[in-house]
Each structure stands twice: as structure tokens, then as C-alpha cells.
Amino acid sequence: MKDIKGNKLSAVFFFLLTLAVCFFSGRSFLSLHQPEGIFPGTGLTEQKMLSSYFPALMNTPGDTAVYVFRGKEEGGRVLILGGTHPNEPAGLVTAVLLIENIRLERGSVFIVPRANASGFSHSDPQEGNPQRFAVPTPSGPRLFRLGSRLTNPVHQWPDPAIYINPAGQKLSGMEARNLNRCYPGRVKGSLTEKVAWAVMELIRRENIDLGIDLHESAPEYPVINAIVFHENSSELAALALMDIQAQGFDIRLEASPANLRGLSHREWGDHTGVNAILLETPNASHGRLKGKPSSSLIVDGKDKFYARASRLGWLFVPYGEEGIPLSLRVARHLAAVKALLASLEALEPEKGVVFGNVPLPHQVIEKKLGTFLHPPD
Amino acid sequence: MRLIYLLIVFTLSVHLTWHLFRQKNFWSQASTVLVLALFLLRLFLVK
Numbered sequence: 001m002k003d004i005k006g007n008k009l010s011a012v013f014f015f016l017l018t019l020a021v022c023f024f025s026g027r028s029f030l031s032l033h034q035p036e037g038i039f040p041g042t043g044l045t046e047q048k049m050l051s052s053y054f055p056a057l058m059n060t061p062g063d064t065a066v067y068v069f070r071g072k073e074e075g076g077r078v079l080i081l082g083g084t085h086p087n088e089p090a091g092l093v094t095a096v097l098l099i100e101n102i103r104l105e106r107g108s109v110f111i112v113p114r115a116n117a118s119g120f121s122h123s124d125p126q127e128g129n130p131q132r133f134a135v136p137t138p139s140g141p142r143l144f145r146l147g148s149r150l151t152n153p154v155h156q157w158p159d160p161a162i163y164i165n166p167a168g169q170k171l172s173g174m175e176a177r178n179l180n181r182c183y184p185g186r187v188k189g190s191l192t193e194k195v196a197w198a199v200m201e202l203i204r205r206e207n208i209d210l211g212i213d214l215h216e217s218a219p220e221y222p223v224i225n226a227i228v229f230h231e232n233s234s235e236l237a238a239l240a241l242m243d244i245q246a247q248g249f250d251i252r253l254e255a256s257p258a259n260l261r262g263l264s265h266r267e268w269g270d271h272t273g274v275n276a277i278l279l280e281t282p283n284a285s286h287g288r289l290k291g292k293p294s295s296s297l298i299v300d301g302k303d304k305f306y307a308r309a310s311r312l313g314w315l316f317v318p319y320g321e322e323g324i325p326l327s328l329r330v331a332r333h334l335a336a337v338k339a340l341l342a343s344l345e346a347l348e349p350e351k352g353v354v355f356g357n358v359p360l361p362h363q364v365i366e367k368k369l370g371t372f373l374h375p376p377d
Numbered sequence: 378m379r380l381i382y383l384l385i386v387f388t389l390s391v392h393l394t395w396h397l398f399r400q401k402n403f404w405s406q407a408s409t410v411l412v413l414a415l416f417l418l419r420l421f422l423v424k
Contacts, residue, residue: 004403011398014410021414026423154424 032131033121036144038065038096038113039374043103043357045070050112053205054198056187061155062195064117066202067099068110069355075107076344076351079203079211079274080337082112084179084264086119086147087286089133089298090329091214093144093369094337097330098358100374107353110206115213116179116195118155120147129285133295135326136368139375146298149286151177156191166193167261175262180213183267199264203272209351210236210275210344213264214333217280218287219306219315219324227336228254230269230276236343237277243339247361249332275344279336281329282317289314301325327369331361383420390416 040047046068051058082095095113102109114120123129123146134141153159159173166186175181177192185197203211210233217224227244229237237253244251256265256276268276284290284306285298291305302323310319317324338361345352359372393413400406418424 006401006403006406008398010403011400011406014397014406015394015413018410018414018417022417022421022423025414026418026421029423 028131032123032145033061035114035117035120036132037377038067038099040067040099041101041103041357043069043101043355044099045104050195050198050202053201054187054194057194057198060191060194061118061121061152062116062191062198064112064114064195066110066112068108069102069104070108071104071106071354073106073354076209076341076348076353077108077207078110078341078344078353079199079206079208080109080111081115081199081211081213081264083114083120083147084116084213085149085215086114086116086145087124087129087149088214088216088283089144089146089285090216090281090283090326090333093135093326093373094214094330094333096144097334097364097369097372098337101358101372102355103357105354105356107351107355108206109353109355110202110208112199112202115199116147116151116192118151118191118195119149119177119179120145122148122152122154124148124150127293129293130295130298133298135299135370135373137370137373137375142370142373142376146285149178150174151179151192153177165262166196167267169261171262180215180264181262183262183264184271200268200271203268203274208272208274209348210340211264211268211277212337212340213268213276213278215278215280216283216286216329218289219282219284219317219319220287220289220309222316223254224280224282224316225249225251225332226254226280227251227340228256228265228278228280230256230265231258232269232273233275233277236275236340236347239343239346240336240339243342244332244335247335247339249335249361251332251336277340279333281332282319282324283329284319284324299326301329327365330369331364334358334364335361386416386420390420 082091163176182196186193265278
């Protein structure tokens with residue numbers, strides 16, 4: 001490289017450039033720690049923090065908002081968890097859609113949209129994922145954070161070589177930061193284990209009847225378009241399956257394996273007796289076969305590599321050129337939540353949950369998701 | 378512990394800045410600021 005002489009002036013230029021880079025990149029990076037706004041509808045009864053069920057979580061990056069909706073009549077008590085894995089956007093967006101629209105007539109619904117709040121404060125390294133994705137609304141694009149599957153290592157570090165979770169299963173070290181491997185949690189455990197313990201406390205103290213954990217999985221992963229159920233919920237899941245299929249959604253049942261420990265659909269049911277359900281929809285943006293990661297891949301769900309993989313028979317869901325948009329994935333979750341609540345009432349009429357003002361799944365597909373979300377700030 | 382950590386990062390940042398102003402080669406100055414930026418971000422606890 002050609003030698004260019006440096007002097008005090010160029011040193012000052014470089015120093016000022018460094019300060020400017022630090023300022024702008026630091027500001028952008030720190031903004032990841034600020035959760036975007038959620039605008040609850042008029043049906044909200046109470047908003048509290050998860051730490052109100054487990055004070056050790058207070059003032060930690062694991063503490064997160066719990067939105068409580070209560071009907072006029074007593075009925076069933078339901079917990080809906082989004083954002084257990086912050087890189088699975090349909091879980092977060094379905095929870096937000098419910099919070100911003102739901103009005104309860106009977107029963108109680110507890111919604112935690114960002115179950116692993118720490119996971120939303122960073123992104124998976126070396127994935128090239130966008131920091132945010134934009135859902136179009138009639139008033140302009142609304143931004144949501146795309147986080148990481150795991151708790152931020154700044155908040156929980158270092159990972160052990162081998163992680164033995166609270167249920168006694170040996171896992172790879174980084175799973176210590178995966179909320180859905182840390183149930184039933186530990187009182188004096190890591191941050192992620194404390195979050196898991198707080199969720200268990202919420203289930204116990206609020207006498208939850210049905211717990212639903214919203215997830216997404218890569219199209220090449222076998223457990224997809226599925227209701228994963230604890231054996232105490234087999235009848236409930238089977239009833240809901242028929243309802244969801246009658247609505248035109250292809251979905252299947254997956255029994256929670258008894259020897260796969262630390263997951264919500266296993267430990268919630270084992271430790272509290274709650275009907276434990278986990279829902280999966282297909283998300284190309286965190287699959288291994290995807291092309292360039294982008295906000296559009298998350299929202300529109302179009303990816304030519306997945307379309308090709310589908311033609312080659314490598315996937316567990318049909319994946320055409322039209323993709324699987326976020327609207328469809330949220331509609332699937334919505335259809336499943338509604339079907340599960342209806343099935344709970346059918347099996348135990350005193351545990352009915354009746355809500356209104358929530359868009360029907362086909363409306364979410366036809367009118368697009370953004371129509372039912374609060375306009376951006 | 379945090380204070381010790383910050384003192385170490387601060388010392389190295391000052392050293393890099395001093396090095397930047399002593400360098401007579403433009404490209405050496407450019408490569409110095411690449412490292413200095415990371416140390417300054419650490420110094421301000423941007424993580």
C-alpha cells in the first residue's frame with residue numbers, strides 16, 4: 001500500500017472520526033435494550049411485572065411486563081407466553097395483537113409478550129439478522145425487535161461446558177441461556193432460571209388452567225405446524241386440532257416426550273398440573289437454508305431457497321414461491337389459541353374463557369396483520 | 378471489580394490515543410483508530 005505521511009492534523013481527524021463512530025454506533029446498539037411500545041386496548045385490567053410473582057427478578061434484565069385481562073364473570077384462567085425465543089417473531093406479534101385488541105367477558109387471560117426480555121436486547125452473532133422488522137400498518141410501518149433465541153451473554157455469563165438444567169437433563173452449555181430449557185427454574189439460579197421460576201410462580205399463584213407457549217420453527221425442523229401437548233392435555237389438544245383443521249389450517253399433534261426435560265410443555269404440566277401446550281408455526285428467517293436475512297423475509301416470508309428445498313422434498317411443510325408470511329403465521333397462532341379456549345370450555349364448562357374484539361384468523365390473512373395493530377408511535 | 382476493569386480499559390485507551398498522535402504514517406493512524414473505537418465503546422460500557 002502506498003505510504004502516505006500522517007501528521008497531527010490527520011491524527012485529530014481520526015480521533016474525531018472515532019468519537020463520531022462510537023457515538024452513533026453506541027446509540028444504535030443501546031437502543032436495542034429499549035423495548036418498543038405495546039399499546040393495550042381498553043380491555044386491559046391490570047399491567048404488572050413478572051417480578052411481582054418472584055421479587056428476586058426485580059430490577060434485572062429478565063423482568064418483563066405481564067398484561068392481565070379479566071372478564072366480568074369467573075371462568076378459566078389462561079396464560080399466553082410470547083417471546084420465549086425472541087428470534088421467533090410470530091409469538092411476540094400474536095401476543096401484541098391480543099393485548100391491543102382483546103376484551104374479555106368471562107375468565108382471565110395473562111399475556112407475557114416478551115417472556116425472555118433479555119433475549120430481545122441482542123441479536124444472534126454471525127447471522128446477519130436485522131435488528132428490527134417492520135410490519136406495515138395503515139399509518140406506516142411499525143417496528144418490532146428481532147432478538148436472539150438465548151439470554152444476552154452480557155446478562156448471564158459465562159456458559160458452562162455442560163448445562164444440567166433444573167429438571168436434571170444434560171445439555172450443551174449455551175442452553176443455559178435458553179428459557180425453554182430452564183423450566184421449572186431455580187430460586188437461586190441463573191437469570192434465565194429465575195425467569196423460568198417466575199413463570200412457574202405466576203402459574204401457581206394465579207391458578208392457571210391452560211398455559212400456551214407461542215413459538216416458531218424452521219421449515220426443515222420436524223416439529224412444525226404443530227400443537228405440542230403435555231399428556232394431561234391430550235384430549236384438549238385433540239379437540240382443538242379438529243377445530244383448527246375445520247378452519248382450514250393444516251396442523252398436527254406432537255406429544256411432549258417425557259424424557260425431554262426443561263421445556264414449557266413438559267415442566268409446566270409436571271410441576272403445576274396446568275394444561276401445557278406449545279404451538280409452532282414455520283419461520284424461514286431462523287432456518288439454516290434461508291437466503292439473505294431481512295425484515296422482508298420475516299414479514300413476507302418469501303425465500304427462493306426454501307421454495308427450492310420444498311420442491312426437493314427437504315421440508316416438513318409445503319413452502320411455495322409465495323412464502324409463508326407473518327400474517328399467516330399469526331393467524332395460525334390465533335386460530336389455535338381460540339380453538340384451545342373453546343376446547344377447554346367444551347371439556348370443563350366452568351373454565352370457559354369468552355373474549356371479543358379479536359380479529360378472526362381469516363381476517364388477519366385477508367386484511368393483513370397491520371390493520372389490527374396499533375399505529376406506530 | 379468494575380472499577381479495575383474500567384481502569385484497565387481507560388489506560389489502554391489513553392495509550393492508543395497517545396500512539397495515534399505519535400504515528401507518522403497515515404495507515405498506521407487508521408489502523409490505530411480501528412482498535413481505539415472498540416476500547417472507547419468498552420470504556421463507555423456499550424455492550
